Amino acid sequence: MVDIVHRVGIKAPISKVYAGLSTIEGLAGWWTRTTTGSAKVGGTIVFRFLTEKGDEVGVMEMDVLEQVPDRKVRWRVKSGPAEWVGTHIEFTLSQQGDYTIVLFGHRDWREEVEFTAHCTTKWATFLLSLRDLVETGQGKPAPDDIRISDWH
Amino acid sequence: MVDIVHRVGIKAPISKVYAGLSTIEGLAGWWTRTTTGSAKVGGTIVFRFLTEKGDEVGVMEMDVLEQVPDRKVRWRVKSGPAEWVGTHIEFTLSQQGDYTIVLFGHRDWREEVEFTAHCTTKWATFLLSLRDLVETGQGKPAPDDIRISDWH
Numbered sequence: 506m507v508d509i510v511h512r513v514g515i516k517a518p519i520s521k522v523y524a525g526l527s528t529i530e531g532l533a534g535w536w537t538r539t540t541t542g543s544a545k546v547g548g549t550i551v552f553r554f555l556t557e558k559g560d561e562v563g564v565m566e567m568d569v570l571e572q573v574p575d576r577k578v579r580w581r582v583k584s585g586p587a588e589w590v591g592t593h594i595e596f597t598l599s600q601q602g603d604y605t606i607v608l609f610g611h612r613d614w615r616e617e618v619e620f621t622a623h624c625t626t627k628w629a630t631f632l633l634s635l636r637d638l639v640e641t642g643q644g645k646p647a648p649d650d651i652r653i654s655d656w657h
Numbered sequence: 658m659v660d661i662v663h664r665v666g667i668k669a670p671i672s673k674v675y676a677g678l679s680t681i682e683g684l685a686g687w688w689t690r691t692t693t694g695s696a697k698v699g700g701t702i703v704f705r706f707l708t709e710k711g712d713e714v715g716v717m718e719m720d721v722l723e724q725v726p727d728r729k730v731r732w733r734v735k736s737g738p739a740e741w742v743g744t745h746i747e748f749t750l751s752q753q754g755d756y757t758i759v760l761f762g763h764r765d766w767r768e769e770v771e772f773t774a775h776c777t778t779k780w781a782t783f784l785l786s787l788r789d790l791v792e793t794g795q796g797k798p799a800p801d802d803i804r805i806s807d808w809h
Binding site: 510619623626632651654 | 659756771773774778782784
């Protein structure tokens with residue numbers, strides 16, 4: 506199995522970072538504005554990606570497997586890009602001095618393909634969007650996300 | 658073995674991107690300003706990382722294994738952080754419409770550790786620094802690199 510991992514530090518209390526990962530409003534503030542569903546364990550979160558004009562370019566559904574307050578969130582991809590279905594996404598939080606450290610994993614890809622590389626880079630920009638949201642109140646969720654290539 | 662992979666698109670001719678990866682001047686423009694040595698096959702490149710005040714915080718040496726003009730660059734880490742020694746770093750270029758696509762690999766880590774996650778995120782910021790250098794003439798090499806956490 507192939508895993509994508511990232512580590513980002515956010516200068517904010519752990520509870521603020523956890524809110525950004527465990528609520529629909531929080532997720533909509535850094536990943537995609539059109540986030541709906543239930544972010545509680547047993548629920549399903551629906552992430553819709555639109556162009557600036559409002560055309561849908563993608564939808565992903567995640568089953569929420571785990572929510573440990575101020576500690577961990579874990580999802581399983583229920584639908585979305587073929588390479589993503591069945592993979593797991595996790596955020597593990599800890600406090601290190603002034604920083605809340607986010608250890609991110611997008612795990613259990615069946616194989617490394619070019620899309621894995623794209624998603625690795627794109628996740629970095631979204632995790633820095635999470636940081637901006639928590640530190641400044643303003644993230645860069647889709648469709649205002651940072652473009653990294655022809656694949657967006 | 659554990660691999661870090663990224664994919665970034667740069668709106669510039671492939672030869673300009675290749676120059677950023679295959680010359681000391683190019684590398685100094687996006688990774689660390691204090692880059693010296695020989696970037697030719699058989700040579701060794703020395704990447705020194707300094708604080709803004711000029712104190713050294715790290716040094717890495719890379720043996721250049723491969724240079725295929727406008728196509729590929731590949732190094733082996735000779736010295737640096739213990740986790741990096743013996744790993745391989747590669748940049749593979751291709752043209753896709755208006756973009757030069759950089760497929761990046763930092764391969765053959767012995768195991769996934771927290772430092773792997775840090776380096777994955779940090780590589781994303783440096784690859785976007787390479788993009789900025791090539792597209793605008795101005796990258797963000799150390800010590801002006803984007804800080805992502807307590808680990809810098």
